[in-house]
Amino acid sequence: METAIVRVIQRIPRGQVATYGQVAAAAGYPRHHRQVAQVLGRCGDALPWHRVLGSGGQIKTRLDGGLEQRFRLEMEGVRFRGSRVNMAEHQSKLTVRSR
DNA sequence: CTTGTGACGCATC
DNA sequence: AGATGCGCCACAA
Numbered sequence: 442m443e444t445a446i447v448r449v450i451q452r453i454p455r456g457q458v459a460t461y462g463q464v465a466a467a468a469g470y471p472r473h474h475r476q477v478a479q480v481l482g483r484c485g486d487a488l489p490w491h492r493v494l495g496s497g498g499q500i501k502t503r504l505d506g507g508l509e510q511r512f513r514l515e516m517e518g519v520r521f522r523g524s525r526v527n528m529a530e531h532q533s534k535l536t537v538r539s540r
Numbered sequence: 541c542t543t544g545t546g547a548c549g550c551a552t553c
Numbered sequence: 554a555g556a557t558g559c560g561c562c563a564c565a566a
């Protein structure tokens with residue numbers, strides 16, 4: 442399961458973002474948004490963690506890289522609207538494909 | 541089995 | 554916008 446979630450995150454195209462709920466659903470586990478958070482915390486260092494946002498496109502990462510995530514996204518072309526991301530523009534529609 | 545934890549989500553205050 | 558409470562699910566101890 443952790444693997445499935447990881448794969449989904451790795452599938453997020455550059456310049457696009459996905460929410461925890463979407464990642465979990467795309468991985469095949471709706472309502473497991475929290476596991477996504479745990480996974481990121483465990484091996485986020487090996488993933489494009491900056492593509493994962495909270496609901497509405499908010500940066501929930503309030504640890505140490507909160508600002509860094511913002512910079513990274515902007516660097517990829519993601520446009521922000523205040524403290525949020527233009528979901529409608531970069532919302533990556535993940536597909537529930539097992540593999 | 542029980543408890544605590546986790547980069548959450550939503551409703552409510 | 555921020556804090557709080559409840560719900561949700563998996564995993565580690």
